[in-house]
Amino acid sequence: QxxxxxxxxxxxxxxxxxxxxxxxxxxxxxxxxxxxxxxxxxxxxxxxxxxxxxxxxxxxxxxxxxxxxxxxxEQNTAQLDEVVVTAVGIEREKASLGSATTTVNAEEITRGAQSNIADALKGKVAGVNISAASTDPGASSGVIIRGISTMGGSNQPLYVVDGVPINNGSAFSSSLGGGYDFGRGSQDINPDNIKSMTILKGASATSLYGSRAANGVIIITTKSGQSGKLSVELGSTSFFTRISRTPNYQSTYGQGWDFTHRLNENGSWGPRFDGTPRVWGNVVDNSQRLKPYLFQEDQLENFFDTGTFFQNNIAVSGGNENSTVRLSYSNLQQDGIYPTDADSYDRNTIGLSAQSKMGKLKISGNLNYVNTEGASVATGQGLTVLNNLLQIPNDLNITEFKDYNNKFNNISNYYTPYGITNPYFTLNEDGSNYEKERVYGALEASYDLTDWSKVTYRFGLDQYTDNTQFWTAIVDPEPGSPNAGSSTVQPGSYSESTRMVKQLNHDILYDLNAEVNENLGIQSTFGFNYNIRTSRSLAASVGSQDLFGFYSLSNSGENPQASSSESERRLYGLYNNTTFSFKDQLYLTGNIRNDWYSTLPEENRSVLYGGINASWLFTKTFEDISEILNYGKLRAGYGEVGVDTDPYQINPVYVAGSADNQGFGSLNFPLGGVNAYEVGNRAANPNLKPERRKEFEVGLDLEFFKSRISLDFTYYNARVENQILSLPLAATTGYTSQTANLGEISNEGIEALLKLAVFRNSKGFNWNMAFNFATNDSRLEKLDERLTQVSLGGLSTTSLVALEGMPLALIEGSVPQTNDEGQIVVDSNGIPIAASTKEIYGDTQYDYTLGFTNEFSYKNLSLNFTFDLREGGLMYSRTADITRFVGNSVTTMYNDRQPFIVPNSVQQSVADDGSITYVENTTAVSRANIDDYYSATALSRNTVIDKSFLKLREVVLSYSIPGKIMDKTFLDNLSLSIIGRNLFLWTPESNQFIDPEISTFGTDLSSQFGEFSANPSTRSLGFSVKTRF
Amino acid sequence: CSDDLDINTDPNTPQEINKGLALSAAQGSITTIMGGEFFNLGGMYAQFYTQAPSAGQYEAIDQYNLDTDYANRLWTELYAGALNDLEFVLNESNEQGDTGTYLIATCLKAYTMQYLVDVFGDVPYSEAFQGSDNISPSTDPGEEIYLDLLSKVDEALAAYEESPMNSDVGQQDLIFTADMDNWVQFANTLKLKLYLRMSNTSQANSAAVTSLLNEGNFLSENVSFTAFTDATSKRNPYYEVQIQELGDVNDVASNSLLEFYARNDDPRLEAVFKPNTEGEYIGIEQGIGILAEPYGGYQAQEFARPDIQPTTPVYLMSLPESSFLQAEAYARYGSSEQAQQKYEEGVMRSFELYGLSTADAMDLINADGAYAFDATAELEDQLETIMNQKWAGLANVNNIEAWIETRRTGYPLLVDAQDPAYEEGRRIYSLASVLPGGQIPSSIYYPDNEVQRNSNLTQKPNLLQEVWWNQD
Incomplete structure (x- = not known):
């Protein structure tokens, strides 16, 4: 009825x-x-x-x-009852948390239809810096919370899905001659399955997770089935992407070198454009092509294509009051902006979660299967597509090369022999393939002992196998052709590697929740954790290929070089977390944990640490201020966490015999049927201690005028002592490094989130604004006296380093040599000479980051857009370097390329007795030497750019079909969105080259160095439909 | 639970090795540098090769403008690779009373250390190889290192002679398959080389040289590493990098050597170099390829280039070198006739090494030949004849040795490019030099990595610092 x-x-x-x-x-x-x-x-x-x-x-x-x-x-002004999942699956009221904790709900995660959960958090959480290595399909995004904490290890947070830690390892190579990035483990999670994500930042909260939580924790709670009728959720998203930024080219001078129009030059150091018809390229069969000598507008843009992204999800859930189940499937197909599908990413996820309650026993579990397949276009130097593209003179139409079998365009007759070839050839013939099969899940059983206590056992499994393949084609120009015998000639290559990575995690928990009296409550969890992580890998490669177009280890006259490795680490942890609450307004939480690590020497293996935090809900104490201040909480916390290191760092090792041959090659045993092992270059360290993070934070959460204005503010100060780092040893010691405790890093910063409800009219127009501001100062406070600096990567000429007392990390490079008067010393061509010692150019940290979000809504229509501002910091750009080297960059136009004398310069002369005198330089940099000026080592500073930017990160226009209309259909709801990403980018004057967010050095500390011919970033526009019935 | 955590022993590497494995590795490291980076550097500084136009990998070498990070890799490979492995071999063979292997390792250590002194000057030696116990080894004066190397070789020879225990490393000695007679000969020839380097110093020791000459037990085989195959990371180190990896675009024939051979109708021209794509042997003046004119747009294959094959052996010391050392020793401390005999033997052995007929060599060393030795000439003139041939015979064989010997003796003479004498095949000041006229590098910078990590080592002010045996 x-x-x-x-x-x-x-x-x-x-x-x-x-x-x-x-x-x-x-x-x-x-x-x-x-x-x-x-x-x-x-x-x-x-x-x-x-x-x-x-x-x-x-x-x-x-x-x-x-x-x-x-x-x-009623307005939920105080959010008093909001419950968040904190450490090891423990649920606590938000009010009781004494450390900065941010929870992002499903709606916010999926609004921008990101396929990667890290990207879905971008700009939404203060103090969390999310950097995407690139916008290539499937590339990784890194998350760094509250700055760099370790120079030797990973700075990525721990991901915990439904109480179980999961693997977030990356599959990338920062090889300078063929880098790739096939993403991180966290991006196997289907964002549509997430109910909420909670980010724990401070050590006072994370200490319960043990060593891996020292960089913060991202706790993910997945959606579970809902009781009631069978419910089906459907979602479909499509995106179309275009290249967003290419280096800015000069349009005055065309192909050539030394001001001469040479038809085989890979650069634009030729004469001034005159628009006259000129032949170009090589003479083939007595014919040559003709074109006007003119600048090509949008030369690079025309090469690239429109990329596509399609994602479809379906989830079915149902159940009764005691048991529920949810089954989900998602499919993602992405093809990047390179023509062809050489850059692509496919992902399928299947998730099953179920729970059942049988009296006092509750059983739940989830199982996820993920299959990804990707291909990427190699970054870096050599015959990579981008390196080929960026050296094409600015008057050649790149799309003319598209038919790479055409007699003018083939590798034999391509216009230049200088170590590069037709980019369409490389794009089509070279390649990579990545496949990953992953299964992860959790099983949990809990039993209510009494109405105030329960025991829980939780088991987690995360296992994947991945396979990576790379190949480069034989480049073998026909004998006698213009490119025969040139440096472009390549024998081809093939390599393949397989990894199996497994993590097993066991937790046994005892929870109690008691009210001692009406004022005092206690919640406490005791736990035991056992964690095992293993990996095994096998790799093989050959440095030549015999048949063209077939790529295999067997397609070579060489024996494959094979290698294998395995690794295992174990961890035991014993912990307790206890919260006392007083009158629901004062809360005190303590964490204590002892870990035993397999990776440390036996005497340093056991590590005890913990944290304490408190919060005071003072608006409950002083209720009469609620007219103005309806919610106010003061919180403070202090915590310590121990951090171990990678396995096998303490004992001496012997390694397979191999000799470094100038960095371009090596001589590897066995040779002549004789194998060799040698004393490894890492010296033993039996005294290695764990790192220790110590962090203090204090914060204030305020909401004014019925929550029309709200402000969350946190100040923190963290120190990480006993930094485990590789101590570079002088080779004369017989070794080159030792893993040792070498320094102390500090991170000090503020995080502030200000939300304003500018207009609030539930029936009409609403306007909400949010400012998300953070500063962080990472500093190397102390460094072992045996070290003057820590090398963190980069190149030999320009590198990433850390110095005691200085921000982390710094870019160091060559500078011009100067005399005592500060005059620049030039060589006989009038070009500055590099000083024999390098200097610090500056640091790589943002001074501050600011996310600015506006949300307008009118009835069922809403518009949401986010600006992302990051100010300060330097990065190296090889895109800058190479486009300056070949004279394409607009920055090579000083003095309109006419001869000039380097201002305030001198030439030196060294007498036989070694004394040096300086005379005023009168030698102008000639037109023939101008290219040498722009590639002079002394002027390397010009390849390092300011990485500040302002981006229109995301624009989402959504419309929900009104309920009145939906009533007439079988659907429960239907919403439509138009989404734009990275629509606009503003950068400072010094950056005429790239989107400064990209990197080819991964997504951790070394990525701060910059990019080495990274693939260009994209902007995209998409459409999303979601419904439920 | 404690045992459960005792899993931190790396399963990917052996827990123990033996001296034979380490000896092979050390020989591989020395070979890689001698036949790789030193081969290239020496080839340019001895003026066998020069930087080609239209490429630029080694501009800084021809410009006499080496960076302070130039030597990072070779220094690391020699100290932390070769020499540290040799320390392991020395310790283990000492403990086992294996005097044979001890002598092998001592010779290789002395050989390597001598090159470090000859290329860099004063370097860490007595405080080196102590791992984290001494992370900043001080340098020792080159003179003291030399004297200690000589005494270490003498001690190892004496210990071997006193209780001759043949090395048991067998095939793992990739140079002489543990043939101790060859190693004793190498020890003697190495000693002669060390003494002759000191011949212009107060440490010159005519008695010791005379004694070695009287014993006369010098090399009877080339000291060479031949275990290469034509596969990635198994090839001749110079070939692997210059030709395989970099595409044979950087090093072309320098007229300093090419003209020398050509003017004298010396068939070694076609053994040391391969012709350009037209089949011609065309070189360029040292350093000119970097300049805008006259070769702008020219590519390497339009010139003759060093003829190194994937399996060309790397010679640590060659028979011709041994002969020329003896010739010099006789010229200085013995009879001119014996000097002449050894000189002529050296030229012939050089032709043999390049696979050429010794009859052609005879034509040149005859009394009326271009390479005739005048036993009646002044010592300095005799030295010039010997050293010019030694230089011409070290091309593609041991290029760094050739450069070091040009610094020590000044031969072949160094002239201005406009000097007509240059036509005869002399060395010139690189036309791309950034140093003021009349200056040429005398050693190279310590590598940045060492300078940054070793607080007891100070960078030299410039490339003009002479090593100890060349100081006035």
Whole structure:
């Protein structure tokens, strides 16, 4: 005997509320209110109607005889009852948390339709720096919380899915001659399966997770089935991407070198454009091509294509009051902006989660299968596509090369022999393939011992196998052709590697939750953790290929070089977390944990640490200020965490015999049937200690005027002592490094989130603004006196280093030699000579980051856009370097390329007795030497750019079909969105080259160095549909 | 639980090795540098090769403008690779009373250390190889290193002679397959080389040289590493990098050597160099390829280039070198006739090494030949004849040795490019030099990595610092 119940839902001011969810409790029978706040639902007498709306306190009204039920919802001003999942799956009220904790809900995660959960967090959490290595399909995104904490290890947070840590390892290579990035483990998680993500930042909260939580924890709770009728969620997203930035080229001078129009030069150091018809390229069969000698507009843009991205999701859930189940599937197909599918990424995920309650026993589990397949276009120097592209003179139309078998365009007759070839040849013939099969999941059983205590056992498994293949084609020009015998000639190559990575995690927990009296409550969790991580890999390669177009280890006259490795580490942990609450306004939480690590020497293996934090909800203590300040919480915490290191770092090793041959090659045993082992270059360290992170933080959460203005503010100061680093040893010691405890890093910063409800009209126009501001100062406070600096990567000429007392990390490079008067010393061609010692150019840290979000909504229509501002910091750009070297860059136009004398310069002369005198330089940099000026080592500073930027990160225009219309369909809801990403980018004057977010050095500390011919970044526009029935 | 955590022993590497494995590795490291980076550097500074136009990998070498990080890799490979492995071999063979292997390792250590002194000057030696116990080894004066190397070789020879225990490393000695007679001969020839380097110093020791000459037990085989195959990371080190990896675009024939051979109708021209794509042997003046004119746009294959094959042996010391050392020793401390005999033997052995007929060599060393030795001439003139041939015979054989010997003796003479004498095949000041006229590098910078990590080592002010045996 169902009745139709109708009514109006309004707020406390009497304004009708559209979009309120109204469901019959315990069922999936639900509707939404329309523009006028009105709803209509079928229900029986005795049913309970649940009215819920974001930001409002949920109301429940039992259906009586009346068929009209109006509801009034109150603002959920204090969010007092918000429960968040904290360490090891423990649920705590948000008010009780004494450390900065941010929870991002499903709606925010999926709004921008990102396929990667790290990207979905971008700009949404203060103090969390998310950097994507590139916008290439499937490339990794790194997350660094509160700055760099370790110079030797990973700075990535620990990802915990439903209480179980999962692998977040990356598959990337920063090889300068063929880098790639096939992503990180965290991006195997389907964002549509996530219910919420909680980011724990400070050590006082993370210490319970042990060593791997020292860089923060991202806790992911996945969606579980809902009881009631079978419910199906569907989502579909399509994106179209275009190249967003190419280096800015000069348009005055064309192909050639030394001001001469040479048709085989890979550069634009030729004469001034005159528009006259000129032949170009090589003479083939007595013919040659003709074109006007003119600048090509959009030369690089024309090479690239429109990329596509399609993602489809389906999830089915259902169950009864005791058992629920949810099954989901997602499919993602992405093809990047390179023509062809040489840059692509496919991902399929299947997830199954189920839980069942049988009296006092509760069993739950989830199992996920992920299959990814990708291909990427190699970055870096050599015959990589981009390196070929960036050296093409600015007057050649790149798309003319598209038919790379054409007699003018083939590798024999391509216009230049200088170590590069037709980019279409490389794009089509060279390649890579990546495949990964992953299974991860968790199993949990908990039993209620009493109504205030329970025991839980939780098992986690995460296992994957991946396979990476690379090949480069034989480049073998026909004998006698212009490119025969040139440096472009290559024998081809093939390599393949397979890894198997496994993690097993066991937790046994005992929870108690008791109210001692009406004022005092205790919640406490005791736990034991056992974690095993193993990996095994096998790799083989050949440095030549015999048959063209077939890529295999067997397709070579060489024996493959093979290598294998395995690794295992174990960890035991014993811990307790206890929270005392007093009158629901004062909270005190303590964590304590002892770890035993397999990776450290036996005497340093056991490590005890912990943390304590407190919060005071002072608006509950002083309730009379609630008119102005409706919510106020003061929090403070201090914590310590021990951090171990990679396995096998303490003992001496012997390694396979191999000699470094100038960095371009090596001589590897066996040779002549004789094998060799040699004393490894890493010296032993039996005294290695764990790193220790110590962190203090204090914060204030305030909400004014019924939460119209809210402010979260945190100050933190962290130190990481006993930094485990590789101590570079002088080779004369017989070794080149030792893993040792060498320094101390500090991170000090503030995080602030200001939210303003500029307009709030539940029936009409709403405007919300949010400012997300953070500063962080990472510094190398102390460095072992045996070290003057720490080398963190980069190149030999320009590198990434850390110096005691200085920000972390710094870029160091060559500078011009100067005399005592500060005059620049030039050589006989008038070009500055590099000083024999390098100097620090500056640091790589942002001075501050600011995310600025605006959200406008009118009835069912909303517009949301986010700007991302990052200010300060330097990065190296090889795109700058190479486009300056070949004279394409607009920055090679000083003095219109006419001869000039380097201002304030001198030439030196050294007498036989070694004394040096300086005379004023009168030698101008001639037109023939101008290219040498732009590639002079002394002027390397010009390849290092300011990485500040302002980006229009995301724009989302959404429309939800009103409930009135949906009522007439079988759908419960339907929403449509248009999404734009990276639509605009502004950079400072010194950056005429790239999107400064890209890197080819991964997504951790070494990525701070910059890029080595990274693939260009993209902007995209997409469309998304979501529905449920 | 404690045992459960005792899993930190790296399963990917052996826990123990033996001296034979380490000896092979050390020989591989020395070979890689001698036949790789030193081969290239020496080839340019001895003026066998020069930087080609239209490429630029080694511009800084021809410009006499080496960076302070130039030597990072070779220094590391020699100290932390070769020499540290040799320390392991020395310790183990000492413990086992294996005097044979001890002598082998001592010879290789002395050989390597001598090159470090000859190329860099004063270097760490007595405080080196102590791992983390001494992370900043001080340098020792080159003179003291030389004297200690001589005494170490003498001690090892004496210990071997006193209780001759043949090395048991067998095939793992990739140079002489543990043939101790060859190693004793290498020890003697190495000693002669060390003494002759000191011949212009106060440490000159005519008695010791005379004694070695009287014993006369010098090399009877080339000291060479031949275990290469034509596969990635198994090739001749110069071939692997210059030709395989970099595409044979940087090093072309320098007229300093090419003209010398050509003017004298010396068939070694076609053994040392391969012709250009037209089949011609065309070289360029040292350093001119870097300049804009006259070769702008020219490519390496338009010139003759060093003829090194994937399996060309790397010679640590060759028979011709041994002969020329003896010729010099006789010229200085013995009879001119014996000097002449050894000189002529050296030229013939050089032709043999390049696979040429010794009859052609005879034509040149005849009394009326271009390479005739005048036993009646002044010592300095005799030395010039010997050293010019030694230089011409070290090309593609031991290029760094050739450069070092040009610094020590000044031969072949160094003239201005405009000097007509240059036509005869002399050395010139690189036309790309950034140093003021009349200056040429006398050693190279310590590598940055060492300078940064070793607080007891100070960088030299410039490339003009002479090593100890060349100081006035």
């Amino acid at each position: 169902n009745n139709t119940i109708t009514g109006t839902v309004s707020d406390t001011d009497g304004m009708p509320l559209p979009g309120v969810n109204v469901i019959v409790k315990g069922t999936n029978n639900g509707v939404q209110t329309d523009f006028d706040g009105e709803y209509s639902i079928k229900a029986s007498e005795g049913d309970v109607l649940v009215f819920s709306f974001v930001g409002m306190i949920t109301a429940e009204i039992t259906v009586q005889q009346a068929t009209t039920i109006d509801a009034t919802l």
